[in-house]
Amino acid sequence: MSDFAKTFIEKSSLKSTDKEHSRKINFNIDKYNQTVQTGKTQFRNLNLARQRAKNIKWRALETLDQQLEQFELNFRKRGGKVIWAENAKQAIEEILKICDEKNCKLLVKSKSMVTEEIKLNEALEHHGIESIETDLGEYIQQLDGEAPYHIVTPAMHKSKEDVAKLFAEKLGTDPNLTPAELTLVARTILREKFAQAEVGVTGANFILSDIGGIAITENEGNARLSMTFPKTHIVIAGIEKVLPSMQDLSLFWPLLSTFGTGQMLTVYNSIITGPRFPGECDGPEEMIVILLDNGRTNVLKDEKQRESLYCIRCGACLNACPIYKNIGGHAYGATYSGPIGSVITPHMQGMEDFKHLSFASSLCGNCTEVCPMKINLHELLLENRMQSVEEGHVTFTEKIAWKFWKIAMMNRSLLNKAGEKIKNKVAKKGMKAWSEQRSEINFSPKSFNQLWKERKKSGDLP
Numbered sequence: 001m002s003d004f005a006k007t008f009i010e011k012s013s014l015k016s017t018d019k020e021h022s023r024k025i026n027f028n029i030d031k032y033n034q035t036v037q038t039g040k041t042q043f044r045n046l047n048l049a050r051q052r053a054k055n056i057k058w059r060a061l062e063t064l065d066q067q068l069e070q071f072e073l074n075f076r077k078r079g080g081k082v083i084w085a086e087n088a089k090q091a092i093e094e095i096l097k098i099c100d101e102k103n104c105k106l107l108v109k110s111k112s113m114v115t116e117e118i119k120l121n122e123a124l125e126h127h128g129i130e131s132i133e134t135d136l137g138e139y140i141q142q143l144d145g146e147a148p149y150h151i152v153t154p155a156m157h158k159s160k161e162d163v164a165k166l167f168a169e170k171l172g173t174d175p176n177l178t179p180a181e182l183t184l185v186a187r188t189i190l191r192e193k194f195a196q197a198e199v200g201v202t203g204a205n206f207i208l209s210d211i212g213g214i215a216i217t218e219n220e221g222n223a224r225l226s227m228t229f230p231k232t233h234i235v236i237a238g239i240e241k242v243l244p245s246m247q248d249l250s251l252f253w254p255l256l257s258t259f260g261t262g263q264m265l266t267v268y269n270s271i272i273t274g275p276r277f278p279g280e281c282d283g284p285e286e287m288i289v290i291l292l293d294n295g296r297t298n299v300l301k302d303e304k305q306r307e308s309l310y311c312i313r314c315g316a317c318l319n320a321c322p323i324y325k326n327i328g329g330h331a332y333g334a335t336y337s338g339p340i341g342s343v344i345t346p347h348m349q350g351m352e353d354f355k356h357l358s359f360a361s362s363l364c365g366n367c368t369e370v371c372p373m374k375i376n377l378h379e380l381l382l383e384n385r386m387q388s389v390e391e392g393h394v395t396f397t398e399k400i401a402w403k404f405w406k407i408a409m410m411n412r413s414l415l416n417k418a419g420e421k422i423k424n425k426v427a428k429k430g431m432k433a434w435s436e437q438r439s440e441i442n443f444s445p446k447s448f449n450q451l452w453k454e455r456k457k458s459g460d461l462p
């Protein structure tokens with residue numbers, strides 16, 4: 001078992017029995033479930049909208065090389081720069097190089113999971129650059145020294161009282177502040193940082209190849225400030241974020257907001273096509289887009305897994321997942337948690353280390369049901385399981401156990417002969433880990449098959 005798997009089991013066992021954690025998560029997910037119904041009313045035919053969106057992403061991914069080249073060509077025409085990064089290391093090196101050139105001491109960052117993926121904050125800190133998260137949820141998490149808990153709502157596991165206590169500890173504020181007062185505290189601190197920062201970093205919700213632009217969606221306006229106040233704006237985006245046309249946003253923006261937060265439309269939606277032009281009153285002097293692979297082409301080359309790249313990171317599958325609701329986002333030990341994280345992480349970070357995530361599923365299919373992109377998440381989890389076995393990531397004991405299981409299951413008379421005692425003994429020994437968390441397995445004295453035969457003989461059954 002990998003160290004990641006051991007940590008996963010330890011953390012998830014702890015969280016699943018934490019009633020306070022469960023109360024906070026269920027409270028927030030219940031609120032989400034109510035509002036998402038309102039967002040859905042804006043679609044006359046939601047199913048058709050989802051299918052169309054899936055088709056658009058299918059086209060974008062099937063022609064990814066052309067789409068990205070078209071984006072680069074168009075973006076460069078308007079004065080932007082494009083850097084291609086094969087992995088996290090290359091992306092970090094490029095960002096540090098830019099920061100060095102700009103003599104950057106302070107960098108403001110808007111919410112971006114891809115920067116979590118490459119561990120940007122740690123790298124910047126290591127090089128003496130202060131990096132400030134400007135999304136309120138991310139700022140709370142940064143103050144607390146924690147990674148985001150959820151891909152859309154990073155501090156979902158904290159109550160307003162938790163946040164007030166955290167601000168009091170870290171910033172010396174009154175521990176009884178209301179959410180509005182806490183927001184004002186963060187706002188005052190962050191405004192200063194926006195004005196002082198030399199570099200702003202954002203992610204991209206979508207890369208628009210036809211106009212050479214990026215689209216960013218947010219609720220707080222902090223992304224706009226991060227990309228317009230500092231003189232240099234760096235965008236870091238996974239290569240799968242492509243949409244062939246700006247027109248596609250008319251479908252993707254409402255889908256993302258509805259399934260992400262239940263809003264009809266997110267508050268701020270920006271399209272940026274390059275740095276500030278002479279005569280324009282705002283915008284950065286320089287804009288650089290880093291196109292990141294970091295394992296995405298591994299997913300792309302697999303015809304079945306490819307559809308996981310259609311993901312628009314709305315977080316709906318996390319909110320619907322019984323496993324996520326019980327163990328929370330941190331137990332996964334990966335940047336992307338929940339069903340989508342369990343599907344892509346083994347491909348992006350290694351099957352051997354992360355195959356266990358694909359087994360952390362009840363396979364209820366709720367994730368597939370709610371996904372706006374109609375990604376067959378539960379089937380992809382099964383695919384991962386199969387692939388991990390085919391690649392040989394199975395212990396010798398497990399192999400032997402399944403061998404015996406197969407022999408027994410294919411031989412009814414042998415199974416009947418074993419009797420209650422032997423079956424109980426084998427199950428208790430062989431499934432020790434299972435029984436630790438559940439009631440004991442007790443076989444009945446007679447198997448169903450034996451009972452059936454007896455009742456048939458006595459004439460009880462036709």
Ligand code: SF4
Nearest residue numbers: 311312314315317371
């Ligand atoms: S897999 Fe689907 S539901 Fe999950 S985050 Fe991505 S788009 Fe949303």
